[in-house]
Amino acid sequence: MAVMTYREALNLALREEMQRDPSVFVIGEEVGLYEGAYKVTQGLLKEFGPQRVVDTPIAESGFTGVGIGAAMVGLRPVIEMMTFNFALLALDQIVNSAAKMYYMSGGQFNVPIVIRGPGGPAAQLAAQHSQSMETYFYHVPGLKVVRPTTPMDAKGLLKSSIRDDNPVIFIESETLYAVKGEVPEDPEFLIPLGKAIVRREGTDVTVIAYMGMMYRAMEAAEELAKEGISVELVDPRTLRPMDTETIIGSVRKTHRVVVVEAGAGFAGMGSEIAASVTEQAFDDLDAPVERVTGANAPMPYARNLERLKTPSKERIVAAIRRVCNVNGH
Amino acid sequence: MAKTPTRGGAAPAPSVDAALARQLLTDKLLIRRFEEKAAEAYTLGKIGGFLHLYIGEEAVAVGATSALRPDDYAISAYREHGHCLAKGADPKRTMAELYGRRDGLSGGKGGSMHLFDKSVNFLGGHAIVGAHLPIAAGVGFAVKYQGGDQVVVCYFGDGAVPEGEFHESMNLAALWKLPVIFLCENNRYAMGTSVERALAQTEIWKFGQTYGIPAERVDGMDVLAVREAVARAVTRARQQKTPSLLEADTYRYRGHSMRDPAGAVYRTKDEVEREKLRDPIVLFREKLLAADVLSEADVRAIEKDVNDRVDEAVAFADASPEPPGESLFTDIYKES
Numbered sequence: 001m002a003v004m005t006y007r008e009a010l011n012l013a014l015r016e017e018m019q020r021d022p023s024v025f026v027i028g029e030e031v032g033l034y035e036g037a038y039k040v041t042q043g044l045l046k047e048f049g050p051q052r053v054v055d056t057p058i059a060e061s062g063f064t065g066v067g068i069g070a071a072m073v074g075l076r077p078v079i080e081m082m083t084f085n086f087a088l089l090a091l092d093q094i095v096n097s098a099a100k101m102y103y104m105s106g107g108q109f110n111v112p113i114v115i116r117g118p119g120g121p122a123a124q125l126a127a128q129h130s131q132s133m134e135t136y137f138y139h140v141p142g143l144k145v146v147r148p149t150t151p152m153d154a155k156g157l158l159k160s161s162i163r164d165d166n167p168v169i170f171i172e173s174e175t176l177y178a179v180k181g182e183v184p185e186d187p188e189f190l191i192p193l194g195k196a197i198v199r200r201e202g203t204d205v206t207v208i209a210y211m212g213m214m215y216r217a218m219e220a221a222e223e224l225a226k227e228g229i230s231v232e233l234v235d236p237r238t239l240r241p242m243d244t245e246t247i248i249g250s251v252r253k254t255h256r257v258v259v260v261e262a263g264a265g266f267a268g269m270g271s272e273i274a275a276s277v278t279e280q281a282f283d284d285l286d287a288p289v290e291r292v293t294g295a296n297a298p299m300p301y302a303r304n305l306e307r308l309k310t311p312s313k314e315r316i317v318a319a320i321r322r323v324c325n326v327n328g329h
Numbered sequence: 330m331a332k333t334p335t336r337g338g339a340a341p342a343p344s345v346d347a348a349l350a351r352q353l354l355t356d357k358l359l360i361r362r363f364e365e366k367a368a369e370a371y372t373l374g375k376i377g378g379f380l381h382l383y384i385g386e387e388a389v390a391v392g393a394t395s396a397l398r399p400d401d402y403a404i405s406a407y408r409e410h411g412h413c414l415a416k417g418a419d420p421k422r423t424m425a426e427l428y429g430r431r432d433g434l435s436g437g438k439g440g441s442m443h444l445f446d447k448s449v450n451f452l453g454g455h456a457i458v459g460a461h462l463p464i465a466a467g468v469g470f471a472v473k474y475q476g477g478d479q480v481v482v483c484y485f486g487d488g489a490v491p492e493g494e495f496h497e498s499m500n501l502a503a504l505w506k507l508p509v510i511f512l513c514e515n516n517r518y519a520m521g522t523s524v525e526r527a528l529a530q531t532e533i534w535k536f537g538q539t540y541g542i543p544a545e546r547v548d549g550m551d552v553l554a555v556r557e558a559v560a561r562a563v564t565r566a567r568q569q570k571t572p573s574l575l576e577a578d579t580y581r582y583r584g585h586s587m588r589d590p591a592g593a594v595y596r597t598k599d600e601v602e603r604e605k606l607r608d609p610i611v612l613f614r615e616k617l618l619a620a621d622v623l624s625e626a627d628v629r630a631i632e633k634d635v636n637d638r639v640d641e642a643v644a645f646a647d648a649s650p651e652p653p654g655e656s657l658f659t660d661i662y663k664e665s
Binding site: 056142 | 402404437438439443445455461462463464466469472474497660661662664
C-alpha cells in the first residue's frame with residue numbers, strides 16, 4: 001500500500017495499463033502537452049509519446065467518434081472529457097454509436113472504450129460545469145457507469161474499466177482529486193465493475209451514497225454514532241450494472257434506507273434505488289425510503305446558493321433521524 | 330479478348346478488360362435487383378421500418394469498392410445495402426437481416442439501416458446523419474496506430490455536409506493525416522431538402538480545399554470514373570496517409586425511403602426521368618456491348634446469374650426463422 005491522492009491513483013492506473021497493453025491510448029483536450037486540465041495525465045506524454053497521448057482540438061463529438069472507430073478495430077482508447085459536462089456534445093456518439101454497436105451488429109463489433117473526466121458539484125463552477133452527469137448515461141443499455149469515491153477505487157475501477165470490453169462511463173470529481181488514501185501498488189490490483197462496497201458497518205440504517213456525498217454521509221454517521229445510531233454506509237461504485245444484491249442485503253439487516261445523491265432528485269439514482277428496495281425488500285422496511293438529493297434547480301454560482309443546492313451533512317443527519325424515528329416523526 | 334471501349338463524348342474511356350467489366354456490371358445489377366426485391370418484400374410487409382433504396386446510385390459503391398483491397402474498410406450511413414453488398418456481404422444473409430430474421434448479418438437486430446459484416450470489413454450501417462464520419466476517422470487512426478496500410482472508405486450523403494461532425498471529421502483527418510476517403514454521394518436531396526436549400530456552399534468537394542486535403546468531383550453515374558477517382562485517393566491514403574474528399578454526382582430514383590415512394594413533393598417527374606437517362610447500369614452495359622468488351626450472351630448470363638442469386642436470397646430470408654426471444658438480451662454487453 002502507498003498513500004497517494006485520487007489524482008495520482010488515476011494517473012498510476014493509466015500508466016500501468018498503457019505499459020501493460022500497447023493498444024491502450026489516451027485522447028482528449030489538453031491531455032498531452034498541458035498534462036491534463038486537472039493533471040490526471042501528467043507525465044504520460046513524456047513516457048508514451050504523442051502517438052499514445054493524443055491532444056485533440058475542441059471537438060468532443062469528433063474525438064469521441066474517433067475513439068469509437070478505433071475501438072471497433074482493436075484499440076482501447078481512454079477518452080478524457082475535460083469536464084463531463086462537455087460529454088453532452090458527444091452524447092450522440094456515446095448513446096447511439098458506442099452503446100448500440102455491439103447490439104446492432106449482432107455481436108460483431110464491441111466498443112472497448114473508457115470515457116473519463118470529472119463531473120458533479122465542484123467549487124462555484126456554476127450551472128454548466130457542475131452537473132451530476134451520470135444520470136444521462138446510466139439509463140442506457142450497453143453502457144457501464146462508474147463513480148469511484150476513494151483513491152483505491154479510482155485505481156482499481158479505472159484499470160477494470162480499461163480492460164472491460166464495453167463502453168464505460170467513468171466520472172471522477174474535481175473535489176476529490178486532492179483526497180489522499182491508501183492505494184495498492186500491485187499492478188494487477190483490480191476492483192470488479194458491478195460490485196458495491198460496505199464502507200462502514202452498522203445496524204440501524206443503510207445509507208447509500210457515492211463520491212462527495214459518501215464523504216458527507218461518513219461525517220453524518222460519525223455524528224450519529226455519538227447518539228447511538230449505527231449507520232451502515234453502502235457505496236455502489238458502479239451505477240450500471242448496479243449491485244442491488246449488496247444494497248438489499250444491507251436493507252434486510254437494517255430495515256431503513258436513506259439514499260443521498262448530489263444530482264437533482266427527479267428520476268435520479270435515489271428513485272431507482274428506492275424502487276429496487278421497494279420491489280425486492282418491501283416487507284423488510286420499517287420506514288419509507290428517504291431520498292436526500294440536490295435541489296431541483298440548476299447549479300447557482302453564488303457560494304451560499306451553491307451550498308443550498310447540494311445535500312449538506314445536516315440534511316443527511318436529519319433524514320437518518322427521520323427514518324430512525326428519532327427526534328420526532 | 331478484352332477491348333478498350335470508347336465513351337460517348339470527347340474523353341477516351343479508361344481501359345476496362347472483360348473480367349473487370351463483368352465484375353462491375355454484375356455487382357451493380359446485383360444491388361439493383363436485390364433492392365427491387367427488397368421493395369417488393371416491403372410492400373408485402375415482410376420488411377418493416379425504414380427502407381432506403383440506393384437505386385440509381387449503384388456505380389458509386391461498385392466503382393469505389395473495385396479500387397479497394399479486401400482488407401480495406403468501408404463504413405456508411407443508412408442507405409447502405411449497396412455498399413455492404415459491394416464490399417462482399419452475402420446477399421442471402423443481407424436479405425435475411427432486412428427481413429429481421431435469425432440468419433441475418435446481425436441476427437435480425439440491426440435491420441436495413443444497420444448492416445454490419447465483420448468478415449468483409451464492412452463497419453455498418455449508421456442511421457444518425459453524420460455520426461459515422463468521426464468513426465471512420467477513428468478507424469483510420471487505428472490503421473495508422475497499428476502500422477497498417479489499409480484505407481477506409483466512408484460513404485455519406487449530401488445531407489451530412491451541414492452537420493458539425495462532417496467538419497470535425499474533415500479537420501481531424503486532415504490534421505492527423507488519416508487514411509480515410511470521404512466519399513460524398515451527392516444525390517441532391519437530403520430527404521426532401523435540396524442541396525440549394527441546405528448548403529451555403531453547394532460544391533461539396535470544395536470543403537476539401539478548406540481543410541487542405543485533395544478533393545474532386547466525379548460523375549457518380551460512371552462506374553469507371555468513380556473507380557479511377559477512388560483509386561487515386563487510395564494511392565494517396567495508402568502511401569502518404571493523405572485523406573481525400575470525393576463528391577460523386579449521383580441521383581436516387583426512388584423516394585427518400587419506402588415511406589416516400591414517389592419522392593414527388595420536392596422534385597419534378599421530369600427531373601427524375603431526365604436523370605434516369607444517365608442510368609449507371611444501362612449506359613455501362615451499352616458501352617460494353619458497343620465496344621465488344623462483352624457480348625449479348627455475356628450480359629444475359631450475368632443477368633440470369635444475378636436474378637438467381639437474388640431469388641436465392643429472398644428464399645433464404647423467407648425460410649429463415651425469427652430470432653429467438655432470448656436474443657433480446659444477448660449482445661448488449663460483451664463478457665470479457
